Amino acid sequence: MVDSIANSRTRDLDRLLLRSGHLVGPNFEPSPELRDYLQEDARVLVVGAGGLGCELLKDLALSGFKNLDVIDMDRIEVTNLNRQFLFRLEDVGKPKAEVAAKRVMERVSGVNIVSHFCRIEDKDIDFYNDFIIIALGLDSVEARSYINAVACSFLEYDENDRPKVETVKPMVDGGTEGFKGNARVILPGMTPCFECTIWLFPPQVKFPLCTLAETPRTAAHCIEYAHLIKWDEVNSGKAFDPDDPEHMQWVYKEALKRAELFGIPGVTYSLTQGVVKNIIPAIASTNAIISAACTLETLKIASGCSKTLSNYLTYNGVEGLHTKVTELDKEKDCLVCGPGVLIELDTSCTLQKLIELLAEHPKLQLSKASVTYQGKSLYMQAPPVLEEMTRSNLSKPLFELMERTYSGTVHVSGTSIKNNKKTSSLRKLRVAYKRVDGMTEMDTAGGA
């Protein structure tokens, strides 16, 4: 009896994994061992336990993955409950990652989910290397950029600048916005990484100020007038805080006055919040569709049972249903998934000097950098105890710290400024030392 239940649980998986077919991936070899590997050994990380993350965890568990981890820094809020279906009213205030893991384990027997309630930056880079695939269910561009850089940092290139296949850390990324969504497969070095296609996230379109000031036509125009123009006029110097209910109430009342003046209907408090905080309502069914696509890709990458998506799927359910797959191109000189930024140094250059160079480097502009070589921390800015432990390295030549290797890959992490915003970034450097005769080991012209 128990056996037949167990069999029915893997029946569909068996059809994919125990026999061959016309659409299988290049190295696919059907076998029960493959199924066992998927269930017993393959570890997948889900980043984010929100609308998409909840779906991903559930879908992956039901698809036969038994070793999952989930990482999320947020706590459950009442407004999450309509779509983040693993959460109940009594969970409000608890960490999303912990509750999501617990609920899926309760419902899907035999699944082990380890939860991590912390910021993604709080984990060592090595933490992310333990997973065969990283599945992203995030709504923030910054967080995606960070994980992308982490996964790309594992990538190594051979002497002909070809990616070494065994160092490729696959990512599956999903994103939704209202009735629209996308799913993509990122194989660093082989398909475009997140940074290669950062243009997919254009800066937020704002209404022209003259429309707001002179010819408002919609409720949103009235709200933005109160938010962007009237606030500064009346509260000169005081910064608007979108999380302060009094500020929001003020904007709402001003928007209402303006709407009455121009005879425009539709200004409500919740619309005010939506416009000011740029909230696009999340739709549960969009999350479900995108998560299903991401889970299928994860299964395909992990088992090779079918060719993977190549490489970007868009879904649009605004009017009817439209979906298509586009093959995006890699950025040739991508700072993140490319072979790394070449830095030429004298053998006498100290670690301190390198950190200063990184801040001034036009492409990198990386301040407060921590430096790692072959998994070993050479200098850590934080936490204080590690800073103290590694501080004595600052005055040493980097060449000595790299055991007198003339060329090698060094990982640096710190903060950089992007669109006037401070973001955590992680970069790969190809450090090459000038030999006495002035030639560098990596004789690549045009470096830094």
Ligand SMILES: [Zn+2]
């Ligand atoms: Zn890239």
